[in-house]
Amino acid sequence: MRRGGGVSLKTLETAAFFYLQRYSSSAERLRRVLRRRVARAVMIGQADLDAETAAGWIEAIIDRLRRAGVLDDARHAETRAVSLRRRGDSQALIARRLRAEGVDGDIIRATLDALAGDAPGADPDLSAAMALARRRGLGPYRADPGERAARRDRDLAALARKGFPARVARAVIDAPDVAALDAHVGARDTG
Numbered sequence: 776m777r778r779g780g781g782v783s784l785k786t787l788e789t790a791a792f793f794y795l796q797r798y799s800s801s802a803e804r805l806r807r808v809l810r811r812r813v814a815r816a817v818m819i820g821q822a823d824l825d826a827e828t829a830a831g832w833i834e835a836i837i838d839r840l841r842r843a844g845v846l847d848d849a850r851h852a853e854t855r856a857v858s859l860r861r862r863g864d865s866q867a868l869i870a871r872r873l874r875a876e877g878v879d880g881d882i883i884r885a886t887l888d889a890l891a892g893d894a895p896g897a898d899p900d901l902s903a904a905m906a907l908a909r910r911r912g913l914g915p916y917r918a919d920p921g922e923r924a925a926r927r928d929r930d931l932a933a934l935a936r937k938g939f940p941a942r943v944a945r946a947v948i949d950a951p952d953v954a955a956l957d958a959h960v961g962a963r964d965t966g
Contacts, residue, residue: 782816782824784832791836799855801848802837803877809833852878852886860890863907865900868938904939904947905956914948915956 787809794800794808813829840846852873859869866887873883891899909916913930917923927948934944950956 782813782829784835787812787829787832788836788839791840795840795845799851800846801851801873801876801878802841802846805840805846806833806837806877809836848878849882849886851876852882853889856886856890860899860903861906863903863910863937865903865938865940865943866891871938898943900939900943901946904934904937904943907934907937908947915950915953 790812791805791809794805800808810829810833813824813833817824837846855873855876856869859872864872869890870883870887873886874880908914908930911933912918913926913933914923917926917930930948931941931944934947935941947956
């Protein structure tokens with residue numbers, strides 16, 4: 776049997792605080808979490824609550840957290856984008872993920888512009904694709920250079936699945952070696 780005695784403004788507020796202690800979140804993502812909590816409680820009979828009351832409580836909690844500076848979509852977008860970029864995600868994939876979390880389009884654009892300005896080289900996708908290739912041992916980072924030709928299509932597909940344009944994927948995977956790839960990025964940075 777589950778603990779808890781139903782849903783109230785206080786229990787939803789506590790749930791929001793616990794969630795934000797564990798995860799960075801956009802306002803929309805937190806809203807979805809709290810809505811699911813209410814729906815689950817109603818479904819299993821822990822709460823007899825109308826949707827309008829629950830929605831009002833959720834909006835009040837989100838508004839209070841925003842005013843307190845605990846919930847900030849721009850800060851969340853920046854943190855999330857930096858983390859995704861470090862993993863080797865493309866600008867397009869980062870934008871899709873932030874959009875799916877309910878982050879406003881203007882915030883996404885500003886975040887990606889700032890992220891692009893911080894990336895080494897003129898093309899932020901190129902440096903992210905290099906990071907992914909390095910982490911996964913693709914293309915010039917492959918441990919066995921003899922397998923490069925046989926694995927080329929798979930390596931290109933791995934970068935494509937992460938949202939990189941074909942020109943970026945080819946530039947990374949077809950680079951003769953890591954030094955040439957680094958030089959290519961350096962040349963783009965100065966030119």
